[in-house]
Amino acid sequence: MSWKTIDSNTLIDSYHVKVKKDKVRLPDGAIIEDFYTLTIPDAAMVCAVTKEGNIILKSEYRYACGEEVIECPAGMFEPEENDPLTVAKRELLEETGYESDDWTYLGATWESTSKLTNRMHLFLANNAVKTSLQHLDENEHLDVIIVSLEEAVEMVMSGKINANSTVHLILKADRLLKGELNEL
Numbered sequence: 001m002s003w004k005t006i007d008s009n010t011l012i013d014s015y016h017v018k019v020k021k022d023k024v025r026l027p028d029g030a031i032i033e034d035f036y037t038l039t040i041p042d043a044a045m046v047c048a049v050t051k052e053g054n055i056i057l058k059s060e061y062r063y064a065c066g067e068e069v070i071e072c073p074a075g076m077f078e079p080e081e082n083d084p085l086t087v088a089k090r091e092l093l094e095e096t097g098y099e100s101d102d103w104t105y106l107g108a109t110w111e112s113t114s115k116l117t118n119r120m121h122l123f124l125a126n127n128a129v130k131t132s133l134q135h136l137d138e139n140e141h142l143d144v145i146i147v148s149l150e151e152a153v154e155m156v157m158s159g160k161i162n163a164n165s166t167v168h169l170i171l172k173a174d175r176l177l178k179g180e181l182n183e184l
Contacts, residue, residue, distance in 0.1 A: 001027035015079060016040060037115055042108075044088035044121040045074035045165050047173040048098055048128040055152040055170070056096050056128060057161075060142035070145065070155065071166040074120070084108075084121035092125060094135045096144050100125035106172050109165055120165040124173050149174055 007023040018039040024032050048056040055072075062069045075091035077084075085103060093099055106122040136142065147155070152170050155161040161170065 003027070006031070016076075037117055039117045041076040041078075042084070042119050042121065043074055043076045044084045044091060044123060045072050045169055046088045046092045046123045046125050047072050047106075047169045048092055048096065048100060048125040049149070049173070049177070050098075050128050050146070053149060054146045055149055055173075056092075056098055057145040057147065057152065057166075058095055058142045059145055060140070069163050070161045071163045072169050074165070085123065088121065088123045088125070092128070093132065094137075095140070095142060097130050097132045097134050098125075098128040099131045100128040102126040104176070106169065106176070109168055111165065122165070122169045122172065124176060149177065 004025045005022050006025055009021050010018065011021055012019040020037050020039070022035045022037065024035050026032065050056065057070055058073055059068050059070050061067070073092050073095040075087060075094070077087050081087055085105070088103070089099070102125065104124040104126070106124055108119040108121045110116070111118050111120055134144070152161065153174050156167050156170050161167060
């Protein structure tokens with residue numbers, strides 16, 4: 001059973017965010033007068049693994065959270081982009097200076113199922129090698145962190161890494177690399 005939209009008003013409509021206020025009817029007949037949804041562009045995230053078996057992470061201050069957050073390299077689709085792999089390769093190179101020629105698509109996740117409409121496309125990039133300096137956007141300020149896969153998993157389990165998509169990606173990559181995940 002699905003919800004039915006009775007009325008919809010767009011409150012903000014820009015490339016980076018679209019905010020809608022909908023009036024909806026639930027399957028039981030109840031009405032929600034002000035259900036808000038946020039649409040932001042889809043994004044791609046990379047768990048890049050070096051030839052030595054280390055994971056390339058980044059630490060970046062996230063204003064909305066009010067703290068430094070450790071994440072896998074990631075970024076939004078630009079308006080003309082529609083291929084998640086292209087976005088993943090671009091973001092890995094821009095944010096870390098690393099590239100890979102061994103990519104595996106691990107699927108897409110919902111960022112927040114109650115209010116956000118975007119997906120995060122997850123990739124594993126094996127045999128990543130440093131080929132250049134970072135090429136950060138003018139508003140990006142981040143540090144690259146390189147840790148072993150085991151340490152990355154421990155950082156997830158201890159809560160030091162707590163961004164949802166990064167947690168999902170590291171745990172999935174760990175299972176795949178250990179041969180515990182046979183199918184994607």
